[in-house]
Amino acid sequence: MADQDRNAASEEAYLFDKIRSVSDPVSGQSLIESKRLMAAELKESNARFVIRANGLTAEQRALLEKQISDLLQADPSVAKTYFTFVLSKPKPKIIAVASGKGGVGKSTLSAALALLLKQKGRRVGLVDADIYGPSQALLMGAKQQSVAAVGDQLRPVVTADGIAMLSMGQIADPNQAIAWRGPKIAGAFNQLMAADWSECDVLIVDLPPGTGDIQLSMVREHKPDGVLIISTPQDMALIDAKRAVDLFRKTETPIIGLIENMAGYQCPHCGEISDPFGAGGAELAAADMGIDFWGYIPLGLNIRLAADSGHLGDCLKDSAEGAAAAFSKIAERLGVWVDQQG
């Protein structure tokens, strides 16, 4: 970093710190947490702030100007304070769904959340970030839909359920292996993320398992608003889930919660519940790591059959009990979480 850039960065950090106590009038969070404050600059004793204007009334803008100016009034390094309010293009809340191990139900959860949030009236986007093993096109019944582009920017496909989505499963030949190395994989993922998602309020990103290039691109370049982590109850899966938690913690990515999938199976004949993968492991692990536990999803034959045939949406409409009810509860809670982010 050049000296000049370093100074600019430290001056911005200085100003951010000075006004840390000012709240966003819309979300109630600090201006920095809510990402309302977009940039700050201190040059020749002039402090300049760039503030996202979306959702602010004229009174709220004036109040912010006053609160910030008051805080800097007694600061000897600041002579004058200037404000620029900009209307940014709407950006969806990005929710990544991650797991340590493969096959634990990450894609099923991502698809279920997208479908349920859509059924509740939200505008939902879905990115299948599993470049080597994409499954969302199948899950969402959108395998036959091809992807268009305007210039270099991809246009999401809109599924029959009204979800905007992109998956390598719609781009690559399904009979050919995708044998790319890290940078090319990250490039493909970035292209999916750079598509036009401005029509969506929420963008669910179904990550591949583990802690590789795509996870790093996700946290560094796309800064998700939060990550949901899913695991099955057994130790082998939980050890890897803990690794995923560690990566997100180290990169200061907010962890929304941990979910236990395939927790218990009810015999369709006698009704007895058995636990093929054990039970309760994820809840204990969540407590151990100090993250929120977001509930159990039991094994459900109906879920597996509906997911694999691209009819998950229909199966989730009947959410009185079992796995569908568990997905529904998690989607409800996620909707509240999204609203709290402002």
Ligand SMILES: Nc1ncnc2c1ncn2[C@@H]1O[C@H](COP(=O)(O)OP(=O)(O)OP(=O)(O)O)[C@@H](O)[C@H]1O
């Ligand atoms: N609660 C559940 N009940 C029954 N089947 C489930 C449940 N959750 C997932 N499955 C099934 O388990 C299989 C693996 O699920 P899924 O593809 O969602 O896992 P994944 O973690 O995304 O896997 P990968 O790492 O390969 O992407 C699928 O056939 C899916 O239908």
